[in-house]
Amino acid sequence: MMQQKLILKINYLIFLLFFFSAIQAAEGGPCKDYGECDKFKYSLNDIESLQRGASTYINYCYGCHSLKYSRWGRVAKDLQIPEDIFFENLVFDNSIKPGDLMVGAMPSESADWFGVMPPDLTLVSRYKGDDWIYSYLRAYYEDSSKQYGVNNLVYPGTAMPNVLLTLQGNQKLVCKDIPIIASNGGEQRDNNGDTVYKEKCGFLEVEEGTGELSKKEFDNLIYDLTNFLVYVGEPIKATRERIGWYVVFYFLIFTALSLLLYREFHKDYNS
Numbered sequence: 350m351m352q353q354k355l356i357l358k359i360n361y362l363i364f365l366l367f368f369f370s371a372i373q374a375a376e377g378g379p380c381k382d383y384g385e386c387d388k389f390k391y392s393l394n395d396i397e398s399l400q401r402g403a404s405t406y407i408n409y410c411y412g413c414h415s416l417k418y419s420r421w422g423r424v425a426k427d428l429q430i431p432e433d434i435f436f437e438n439l440v441f442d443n444s445i446k447p448g449d450l451m452v453g454a455m456p457s458e459s460a461d462w463f464g465v466m467p468p469d470l471t472l473v474s475r476y477k478g479d480d481w482i483y484s485y486l487r488a489y490y491e492d493s494s495k496q497y498g499v500n501n502l503v504y505p506g507t508a509m510p511n512v513l514l515t516l517q518g519n520q521k522l523v524c525k526d527i528p529i530i531a532s533n534g535g536e537q538r539d540n541n542g543d544t545v546y547k548e549k550c551g552f553l554e555v556e557e558g559t560g561e562l563s564k565k566e567f568d569n570l571i572y573d574l575t576n577f578l579v580y581v582g583e584p585i586k587a588t589r590e591r592i593g594w595y596v597v598f599y600f601l602i603f604t605a606l607s608l609l610l611y612r613e614f615h616k617d618y619n620s
């Protein structure tokens with residue numbers, strides 16, 4: 350009897366869990382007006398990507414966003430940048446030492462500039478997710494009704510200006526004629542056999558020639574930047590994942606050995 354009641358209770362809990370996750374899913378994804386976030390696959394063993402990301406971060410983001418849980422020296426070491434080169438090129442304040450935390454360059458009273466204090470980004474990849482960051486930084490578009498003349502599809506009404514605008518160029522929301530998909534999965538055609546188009550809006554498009562980088566170069570820049578933020582969020586991640594493989598490997602070998610031993614012992618019973 351007791352057991353039956355317990356099973357009923359567990360069933361009830363599982364039902365509740367499903368119910369609430371269904372409600373969450375119905376609320377719309379984390380990337381809001383952007384739709385599905387673009388997928389991001391980090392590569393923490395690509396040291397050059399992390400180095401480029403760090404450089405972009407310090408040049409374009411560090412002025413507003415601290416990384417107060419990491420230290421300069423640790424980043425230089427993990428990214429395999431000799432300390433003298435690192436300090437000469439990426440640290441703009443002579444009083445900073447390798448053991449110092451990266452507390453940011455912005456005085457705290459400057460929150461008034463934006464109405465919101467730019468948050469510390471050490472852990473942003475952990476609480477927002479890398480997909481979100483990768484999409485967010487590429488989803489700014491021109492919107493003259495906003496304070497900085499830009500808005501963002503992933504974070505509508507964000508208080509952060511598009512700091513990479515000169516690199517990316519003027520991105521706008523445009524409308525496009527796209528083919529209507531018929532119920533059989535193919536393009537719908539009219540009686541003359543021509544494809545039927547319908548205007549759809551909300552596509553992001555960069556005005557040609559307004560940015561210093563091509564779309565591909567800009568995407569790569571954001572890739573490296575996001576990769577760096579994933580690293581900063583958990584500097585030990587690459588090592589942890591490597592050790593994980595060793596452990597799996599160890600268990601495989603160990604299982605094989607114990608299987609052999611088991612067979613060896615059983616020979617005594619069978620004879």
Ligand code: HEC
Nearest residue numbers: 409410412413463465466467468473482506507508509512
């Ligand atoms: C001029 C100051 C400024 C600069 C420079 C800046 N940001 Fe921001 N950023 C902000 C502000 C302000 C917010 C808060 C926006 C809000 O909540 O509306 C923010 C928010 C963010 C967020 C969302 C964090 C969260 O918890 O919601 C991310 C991610 C981010 N910035 C990344 C970057 C990156 C990467 C760069 C460099 C390319 C950068 N920012 C440069 C001011 C800045």
